[in-house]
Amino acid sequence: MFKILRKSAQTGLVTIRYPEAPAQVSKQFRGAPRFDFANWRDARLAAGVCPTEAISIREAGDTRQVAVDYGLCIYCGECAAADPAAVQMTQQFELAAADRRNLVVTAEYAVDQEGVQCELRRMHQGYRPEEANEKLARKVRDRIHRVLGRSLAIREVDAGSCNGCEVEITALNNPVYDIERLGIHFVASPRHADMLLVTGPVTRNMELALVKAYRATPDPKVVVAVGACGISGGIFGRNYATLGGVDQVLPVDVFIPGCPPRPHALLHGILLAVGQIEQKGTPQ
Amino acid sequence: MKEIYLDAAASEVRAVAAGLLASGCRLTATFAEDRTAMEACFYVYYVFEQPGDPRYLLVRTPVAASRPVFPSLAAEIPAVNWQDREIQDWFGLTAEGHPNPRRVALHDNWPDVHPLRKTFSMDTVLPPLEGERHLFRPTLGEGVFQIPVGPIHAGIIEPGHFNFAVAGEPILYLQLRMFYVHKGIEKRFEQLSVNRAVYLAESISGDSSFSHGAAFCQAIEQAADAEIPERAKRMRTILLELERIYNHVADIGAIATDVGFVIANAHASRLREMILCENEELTGSRLLRGMVCPGGLRRDWQWDQVEHLSAVLRKFEREFSDLMRIIETSDSTRDRLERTGILHPEKARDLGIVGVAGRASGVNRDVRRDHPYAAYDSIALQVPVYQEGDVLRRLQVRVDEVRQSLGLIRSMIAGLQPGNARVALPPLPPDRCALAAVEGWRGEILHWIRTGPENRLERCKIKDPSLNNWPALVEAVQGNIVPDFPVINKSFNLSYSGTDR
Numbered sequence: 001m002f003k004i005l006r007k008s009a010q011t012g013l014v015t016i017r018y019p020e021a022p023a024q025v026s027k028q029f030r031g032a033p034r035f036d037f038a039n040w041r042d043a044r045l046a047a048g049v050c051p052t053e054a055i056s057i058r059e060a061g062d063t064r065q066v067a068v069d070y071g072l073c074i075y076c077g078e079c080a081a082a083d084p085a086a087v088q089m090t091q092q093f094e095l096a097a098a099d100r101r102n103l104v105v106t107a108e109y110a111v112d113q114e115g116v117q118c119e120l121r122r123m124h125q126g127y128r129p130e131e132a133n134e135k136l137a138r139k140v141r142d143r144i145h146r147v148l149g150r151s152l153a154i155r156e157v158d159a160g161s162c163n164g165c166e167v168e169i170t171a172l173n174n175p176v177y178d179i180e181r182l183g184i185h186f187v188a189s190p191r192h193a194d195m196l197l198v199t200g201p202v203t204r205n206m207e208l209a210l211v212k213a214y215r216a217t218p219d220p221k222v223v224v225a226v227g228a229c230g231i232s233g234g235i236f237g238r239n240y241a242t243l244g245g246v247d248q249v250l251p252v253d254v255f256i257p258g259c260p261p262r263p264h265a266l267l268h269g270i271l272l273a274v275g276q277i278e279q280k281g282t283p284q
Numbered sequence: 285m286k287e288i289y290l291d292a293a294a295s296e297v298r299a300v301a302a303g304l305l306a307s308g309c310r311l312t313a314t315f316a317e318d319r320t321a322m323e324a325c326f327y328v329y330y331v332f333e334q335p336g337d338p339r340y341l342l343v344r345t346p347v348a349a350s351r352p353v354f355p356s357l358a359a360e361i362p363a364v365n366w367q368d369r370e371i372q373d374w375f376g377l378t379a380e381g382h383p384n385p386r387r388v389a390l391h392d393n394w395p396d397v398h399p400l401r402k403t404f405s406m407d408t409v410l411p412p413l414e415g416e417r418h419l420f421r422p423t424l425g426e427g428v429f430q431i432p433v434g435p436i437h438a439g440i441i442e443p444g445h446f447n448f449a450v451a452g453e454p455i456l457y458l459q460l461r462m463f464y465v466h467k468g469i470e471k472r473f474e475q476l477s478v479n480r481a482v483y484l485a486e487s488i489s490g491d492s493s494f495s496h497g498a499a500f501c502q503a504i505e506q507a508a509d510a511e512i513p514e515r516a517k518r519m520r521t522i523l524l525e526l527e528r529i530y531n532h533v534a535d536i537g538a539i540a541t542d543v544g545f546v547i548a549n550a551h552a553s554r555l556r557e558m559i560l561c562e563n564e565e566l567t568g569s570r571l572l573r574g575m576v577c578p579g580g581l582r583r584d585w586q587w588d589q590v591e592h593l594s595a596v597l598r599k600f601e602r603e604f605s606d607l608m609r610i611i612e613t614s615d616s617t618r619d620r621l622e623r624t625g626i627l628h629p630e631k632a633r634d635l636g637i638v639g640v641a642g643r644a645s646g647v648n649r650d651v652r653r654d655h656p657y658a659a660y661d662s663i664a665l666q667v668p669v670y671q672e673g674d675v676l677r678r679l680q681v682r683v684d685e686v687r688q689s690l691g692l693i694r695s696m697i698a699g700l701q702p703g704n705a706r707v708a709l710p711p712l713p714p715d716r717c718a719l720a721a722v723e724g725w726r727g728e729i730l731h732w733i734r735t736g737p738e739n740r741l742e743r744c745k746i747k748d749p750s751l752n753n754w755p756a757l758v759e760a761v762q763g764n765i766v767p768d769f770p771v772i773n774k775s776f777n778l779s780y781s782g783t784d785r
Contacts, residue, residue, distance in 0.1 A: 003613065004547055007606055014554060026561065028589075030568040051476070051483040076483060076574040081582075156440045160465045162781045163442055164490025164571055170440050170534075171560070174553035188438035204413060205391055205464045206443060209435050235484050240399055240408040241468040260490065262570060 160200030363636025639727015748782030
């Protein structure tokens with residue numbers, strides 16, 4: 001007993017203060033890539049190496065449409081290595097978004113004979129909902145936030161994850177991130193939960209269990225899709241055994257990109273879903 | 285270190301296998317590939333480990349498409365029970381002589397499809413899955429109850445369905461229904477270029493990202509006849525051991541939690557976090573992703589990164605000793621762990637149990653020593669082996685291995701010479717086969733590939749140690765009380781995703 005107390009006293013306080021204080025992350029950490037859309041010469045370099053086709057290209061005559069999907073990105077840095085002039089890895093991880101379309105940036109270029117992009121014609125970053133819809137959505141959201149904002153019970157559902165996301169979600173319970181300091185705790189049953197935190201591309205074999213867990217969760221409830229797989233199927237995609245993302249099965253309130261999202265990013269997304277934090281957006 | 289191939293007709297397989305077993309070989313895996321388009325047949329492979337020889341021996345037998353039947357060795361060698369049934373499910377080949385030829389990988393409510401046949405399209409949309417998933421064997425008798433658990437479990441863990449038959453508190457029988465997280469990984473490998481496929485390998489089992497990634501790259505390097513630089517070998521060894529450390533220390537904490545010793549887990553999970561942060565310092569990823577590549581490592585280290593690692597390990601070692609002193613001096617913890625969840629050595633041997641669970645039950649095997657890769661050939665590895673096979677010994681193997689890994693990393697750092705961390709690989713020749721083995725923190729990981737044209741793969745077979753070890757859990761829980769199930773399960777800590785792929 002004395003040994004245990006002495007060790008605790010020696011250890012002292014290890015808990016971080018995020019989100020009150022900014023996150024301390026390693027200089028080596030790879031967050032979201034930033035694209036220099038205005039000066040991008042050839043998107044094929046980056047698109048050609050992207051493992052999940054998060055950078056996709058559509059050619060039509062002298063026009064090239066490039067789409068960057070942060071919901072598919074696994075933050076590997078291949079694009080930045082292939083085209084360092086146009087792509088840089090940043091340390092940004094607060095990427096969670098309430099609308100799937102907010103994770104996609106599209107740009108339209110004029111291309112010359114060699115296929116080099118010579119002019120940025122149009123760019124579309126993020127998505128603005130119609131004003132009226134937004135008001136209604138906000139009203140509903142506010143009501144949910146009033147109920148869930150102060151104390152939140154989360155049921156985690158692995159719907160086909162590789163268990164990478166589980167490694168990081170488990171870390172939220174360690175003394176460093178200590179999610180309970182924010183009034184948030186993980187519960188054993190969906191019947192005790194306000195939020196379903198769902199990982200994985202949703203396998204055919206987990207589809208029914210996921211839907212049953214959702215039905216068993218009392219209203220009001222929020223659903224958060226975690227990681228590239230949870231958002232889009234990630235590297236597994238949509239195939240005979242997977243459905244390609246949580247929103248194929250359930251209405252999703254917040255998407256948390258990452259492969260896996262680091263614990264800070266998970267915290268950011270969870271707090272975003274209950275209205276305690278603002279959306280940050282993709283790197284500009 | 286190349287493997288050996290031995291061709292045998294289907295009618296000879298049993299005799300060949302009997303001869304190999306008599307000479308001390310051990311059957312570790314079976315798998316198949318569809319060559320009907322090229323050679324008008326399937327091939328079934330039986331992977332043997334030879335005593336005292338670092339090369340694996342693969343017995344290969346052709347199976348005609350017109351008579352899709354292969355000899356199953358599962359009756360003689362229970363270790364391949366699931367793997368032979370997988371061949372049935374994935375390829376539609378009948379496992380002749382299998383004592384329990386039910387589906388294992390495909391749930392009973394799946395239609396009659398064989399996803400790894402070349403004629404089956406990855407994008408096939410299956411009809412809604414309805415009806416019974418799996419018929420569990422009835423367990424009957426006065427006072428016998430069944431407890432169904434899962435697929436969603438109470439904790440933050442992966443999904444699978446357990447069916448317990450109990451009489452009062454003791455567990456009479458446990459049946460497993462896995463493959464809830466099957467996501468078509470082996471088929472997906474056939475779609476991706478090799479460079480992209482590395483990332484898929486890293487997603488076979490997230491907590492073993494680096495081990496699976498390294499195994500995959502080893503297979504590619506072997507198929508390309510390439511040797512990676514000495515520096516890359518040492519760097520890979522360091523990262524493999526870091527993966528072992530962070531998972532072992534997490535398991536030590538989780539085992540303590542499951543017997544109600546939460547303060548020990550608070551320290552253990554803090555120590556795991558220390559290593560995860562160091563992983564990020566070294567690779568940019570807390571799970572060591574995006575680092576390994578065919579030819580070496582994607583990023584080289586600056587000297588200050590290596591010094592940082594040394595400093596962190598010194599602190600870790602001190603704290604790990606404190607943690608173990610807290611756990612080892614707790615009599616009530618020892619009381620709960622000792623003689624709990626016993627896996628007898630003879631059962632471990634018969635079931636082909638690998639890794640930590642095997643070594644706690646007398647199976648003296650470790651890929652790092654028996655089939656050296658990366659820089660392990662430069663080390664004399666002392667493999668910890670215990671005979672008791674209980675939760676305490678599975679904990680103890682982890683403790684011994686953490687201490688050993690710390691020493692290993694230190695010796696790797698000491699010999700880390702400047703030089704390249706990566707070589708460019710020559711173009712990958714088509715139609716080459718290669719087998720790579722890595723001792724992941726759970727145990728033996730195998731990747732077998734056949735290369736195709738244009739830097740792609742015709743086939744990639746993945747064997748995670750979890751696939752070997754699930755039957756051990758069934759044996760270990762028998763006669764134990766239900767409240768001890770979580771700690772027994774945690775002491776194996778198998779990967780569902782690695783099993784189900």
